[in-house]
Amino acid sequence: MIYKGIYHLFYQYNPMGAVWGNIRWAHSTSTDLVNWIPHDIAIYPTQSSDINGCWSGSATILLSGKPAILYTGIDPSNSQVQNMAMPKNLSDxxxxxxxxxxxxxxxxxxxSNQINASSFRDPSTAWLGQDGRWRVTIGSKVNRQGLAYLFTSKDFVHWTQLNHTLHSANDTGMWECIDFYPVAIHSKKGFDTSFNGQNIKHVLKTSIDDTQKDTYTMGRYNAHKDIYIPDEGSVEGGSGLRYDYGKFYASKTFFDREKKRRILWGWVNESSSVADDVTKGWSGIQAIPRAIWLDKSRKQLMQWPIKEIEMLRTKRMNIKRKRIEEGSKVEVYGVKATQADVEISFKVTKFEKAEVLDPSWTNPQLLCSQKGASVSGVLGPFGLLVLAAKDLKEYTAVFFRIFKDQGKYVVLMCSDQSRSSLNLDNDLTTYGAFMDVNPLHEELSLRTLIDHSVVESIGGKGKTCITSRVYPTLAIGDDAHLLAFNNGTRSVEITRLRAWSMKTARINI
Structure with a gap:
């Protein structure tokens, strides 16, 4: 949240170990969303209602301007219950x-309410209805049906459960960390959670506990009936739209009142083993915060790293128009390959022999795994090799492939971790998604943020995002390299490549 010009990030924290357990709310603040200072733990077990843990929740700015946090506590019987905390001193x-x-x-x-006591958690940011009552939604499940329970309150203290849910979906399992917020149809401008109107659509994001994936639908919020209605054709659950098709979970957005934008935070968990996490002494990070808005198609969200991250850029290099022939690579010199921000665009002109998309290839992640960076095609794979060892015994490949499908062309975006590390205890999963762009009429753009063990990639100017967590053993420090590559049988043109070394942000020092 933002309060009096200062950004506050609260996050789940175990002060007693590197892995999950003994959960409290840690607290850091920033004036620029890049550099952060730590504070004492904000919320920790002190009451019967949270004695076994202070789990996730959300902040709401009340009409008075005072912040209030709703969070899930674990009581003595290990039931999940919802609690509130407020600042002690508003002048601080x-x-x-x-x-x-x-x-x-x-x-x-x-x-009486028959709520599953082991599946009732993570209250959302609240919103205010025209009747002057606050609403909040909380995730749950009944058997395999995911639920968004809805509660209302006049004073933010005494809450009443409505006799219907905000929304539900069959065969999706437990919904965690629900986020519900408006987006403008004709603008990138963000809005407070309570805003609604004719030129507004709503986003319902659910974190699917069974699959550890964040999924969302676009739709309308009927404020009179207090129900959310997804757009026709929206797909619920793991096969639907996702913020990020890699390691990105338990995300939340907030409205930045100062700059009138909505910002997305996501948790990037580990690819290393629990034993390695214990050895490191820590696990889990936040992704780079992203501004989000509605795409012109009105069918999905767009995302882009916040402008402030560019303050870390230094030592820029630039390549203008370079053709990459079949099976060739171009090393990007002059930037620090372990901390870099890379923007590259590709132009494809010869489509006539593109591979035909088999009707059975409906799972993009599986397709990326079967057709990895080393598997030559016609139009692709082409993209970037990041955190690459000199002999290419290690690399993470972020790339595109183009297929022909019933008279149109389909773009597949992949992040191939299969050779990212020689440590085979790591998760070497390959990620992928189909990207909603037309390569006949637009270049294929890719922005990749590299930070030692993190590779965040954004394709199509914000349409598709994939975050990978990699732990190379060879591609470390000066032994890490950055390359553009083309393993397709048709040449592609780099129309623009810009890359910057990135300075180190001040994080909790």
Whole structure:
């Protein structure tokens, strides 16, 4: 959230170990969303309603301007209940002390409401209805049906459960970390969660516990009936739209009131083993914050790293128009390959012999795995080799392939981790997604942010994002290389390549 010009990030934290357990709310602040200073733990077990853990939740800015946090606590019987905390001293711009409501828990499973006590968590940011009542949605499930329960309140303390859900979907399993917010149809401008209107669509994001994937649908919020109605053709669950098709989970957005934008935060978990996490002494990070808005098609969201991240850019290099022939590579010199921001665009002109997309190839991740960076095609693979060892015994490949499908062309975007590390205890999964662009009429753009073990890639100017977590053993420090490549049988043209070395941000020092 932002409060009096200062950004506050709260995150799940275990002060007693490198892996999950003993969960509290850690707290850091920033004036630029890039450099962060740490504060004391904001919320930790002190009440019966959270004695076994202070789990995820959300902040809401009340009409008075005062922030309030709703969060899930684990009570003595290990039931999941909803609690509230507010700042002790509003004159403290860092809001370092938080006081819990004496009314906690404010919402809890009971025999009458039949809520599953082990599946009732992560309250959303609340929104205000025209009737002056606050609403909040909380994730749950009944058998395999994912649910978004809806509660209302006049005073933000006493909450009543409505007799219907905001939304539900069969065979999706537990919905965690629900996020529900408006996006403008004709603008990139963000809005407060309470905003609604004719030129507004709504996004319902659910984190699917079974698959550890964040999925979302676009739709309309009927404020009179308090229900969310996805657009016709929307796909619920793991095969639907995703913010990110790699390691990216438990995300939340917030409205940046200062700059009138909505910003997305996502958790990037590990590819290393638990034993390696313990050895490192830490696990899990936040992805680069992204601004999000509605695509012109009105069918999906667009995402782009916040402008502030560019303050870390230094030592820029530039390549203008270079053709990459079949099976060739071009090394990108002059940038620090372990901390870099790379923007590259490709132009394809010869489509006549493009591979035909087999009707059975409906799973893009599986297709990327079967047709990795080393598998030659016609139009692709072409893209970047990042965190690459000199002998290419290690590399992470981010690339495109183009297929022909019933008179049109389909673009596949992949992040191939299969050779990212010689440590075979790591998760070497390859990720992929179909990207909604037409290569006949537009260049294929790729922006990749590289930070030692993290590779965040954004294709199509924000249409498709894939985050990979890699731990190379050879491609470290000065032994890491960055290359553009083409393993297709048709040449492609680099129309633009810009790359910057990135300075180190100040993180919790």
């Amino acid at each position: 711009p860092y809001l370092t002390e938080w006081v819990k409501s004496p009314n906690n828990p404010l919402m809890a499973p009971t025999a």
